[in-house]
Amino acid sequence: MDRRTRSTTANPLRRGADRTRTRLHVAFAVACALAVVCGVMIGQSVWNHGSGAAEEIARHRHTAMATTTAGTRYVASSGVSGLPVTVAAATWHYPANRAHTQTVPVPDGTRKGDAVRVWLDDNGDAAAAPPATVDIAASAIGYGTGALCGIVLAAGAVVFVRLRIVDAHSIKAWEAEWADIEPLWSGRLRPGRGAGDD
Template sequence: MSAASTTRRRSATRMTLWRHVRRAVGRDSNPLCRCLDRARSRLVLALVFAFAGALALASAVSLLVVHSERGAALQTARHRHLVTATIVGPALSDGAGTTAEATWVRPPSEPQRGPVDAPGDVRVGATVPVWVNDQGRLAAPVRSDDEIAADAASIGLMALAGLSLSVEALYTYRRHMLDRRAQNGWGTEWEQVEPLWSGRMHGRPGGGA
């Protein structure tokens, strides 16, 4: 890394957000401040606001997910019923869990029979609670608030990550364009200043007497 690049990075690091604000609105008292410097400060402020907006939008997405999934859970809860099943067969383990044949009834539905989740040491005649739908068939339980919150947080974090990457990409692109303008402008400015600085304009190389 060149010394000039290191100097620019240290200078940018020392710049406070308040100074960027002053420079962006043209209140910087530094006489060497250029329009390009103000553009860079405006870019920094845009980055801050963009990240804040991304955080707000990701939070809104999480809240919408919570609201939507809780509404769906309440609707599902109206058609879920907890009943007691009686084990009528041995427990069978397939590596993913243990099931056992059981029977249950949820009036006014007919008695039902099928494999249900059960402890590994369950015995015939034992009872286990199971969730069923209005027709008495096995159904998934209603999602808990913790599960809904975990889903909402995951979706919100993914949204924040995607938005942050987009903001960072746009910032990097715009910063690159400003750096190119600075490099091109430096050449033009040097062509105007160099003759005065070197003394060539007055026919005195080096500016000496």
């Protein structure tokens, strides 16, 4: 085998700027890998916390059948969607000897006197349903993806700015070197030198 193919010396044409660019690309790849790990860990943490909270809420939630005492109307949602919610006044007994009358969310098309299922807390008052598994999963995916994207974008911005700086320095160095070499390469005389000077 030719000794030149086994040489471990650095490429003489490879400049410091080239090595810096390579290091920056490697650093960005590492940052992307770390972003995936962080995204998964944050998503898992949100899932675990959300699942635990949902289980705790579910222990203090009960369902009962209620009877609407009035027609439906729409109210503004307090949730993320902001869509109006159909509600109606309804009455129920929970515990069995205690009557409650409150305005509760009901399906569209519910009429006065219809039976509806309501979620209640330990005191028998109307309460929100425990978080659904799909909502917990969506939240975990959202936080995990947000963390991943945030890290990748931050690392990308830093690498982009650093590459622009390296490119600017490389162009200035190239122009300075060319200013020294171009007169010799082209045969153009430098100022102050005579035709017979060497």
